[in-house]
Amino acid sequence: MAPIRLVAATANPHKLEEIARVLGDSFELLPRPADLGDVVEDGETLLDNARLKAVAACTTGGAAAVADDTGLEVDALGGAPGVHSARFAGVNATYADNVDRLLTALVGIDPGRRTARFRTVALVHHPDGSEVYATGTVEGRIAEHARGGGGFGYDPVFIPIEGDGRTFAEMDDEKHALSHRGRAFRSLARKLAGQQQRRHQPQGIET
Numbered sequence: 001m002a003p004i005r006l007v008a009a010t011a012n013p014h015k016l017e018e019i020a021r022v023l024g025d026s027f028e029l030l031p032r033p034a035d036l037g038d039v040v041e042d043g044e045t046l047l048d049n050a051r052l053k054a055v056a057a058c059t060t061g062g063a064a065a066v067a068d069d070t071g072l073e074v075d076a077l078g079g080a081p082g083v084h085s086a087r088f089a090g091v092n093a094t095y096a097d098n099v100d101r102l103l104t105a106l107v108g109i110d111p112g113r114r115t116a117r118f119r120t121v122a123l124v125h126h127p128d129g130s131e132v133y134a135t136g137t138v139e140g141r142i143a144e145h146a147r148g149g150g151g152f153g154y155d156p157v158f159i160p161i162e163g164d165g166r167t168f169a170e171m172d173d174e175k176h177a178l179s180h181r182g183r184a185f186r187s188l189a190r191k192l193a194g195q196q197q198r199r200h201q202p203q204g205i206e207t
Contacts, residue, residue: 003028004192006124009039009057009067014152015181019066022176022185026193033060046071046083046121047133054125066188068122070180072154074142075115077105085154095153099146103157106142114142118158118180122188132191136183143167151175 005028010016020029039056043049049069057065071082081088081102089097106114117140123133139161146156148169155168160178168175176182 007061134187
């Protein structure tokens, strides 16, 4: 079967690269429509924000579109920054700004209480209004200092409990096997492949 074509809602090259790696050759990611403006991510949940972005990309691109939204939930901060992770240090915050604010907020917090999790919702919106979405979660803890030069976002301070003590930013491709985004998109890929297979199954002949 031909690759499943999806318009990418994200303009983030780091995120786009991760999504393409996880989806593999069974999918073809089309670039974000050039005339798609900024999407206001004012949803109350990750699912809301993923839907806002996917709908906008689908409407502008005229084809099925994929989007995701990710939140870092830190237990010692009552689940914050959560849905506000990308803007934790302000609307125009950089990755470093957000990490600095997070580490400042956790100063003095015992290592055993720095538990956290990444949660991703990945969603495809079709022109007919139908949707498919999946979630991915990874448990971990927040390091006391940023470590590693890879990844992006909060990766330099997130240590997955299923790993070997390294932060996501210290990992190479093995990050994708553990990460929230990898889990969400692998689940989404399975659902989409199942849909495509059902559409191409021969229909029974009535007699």
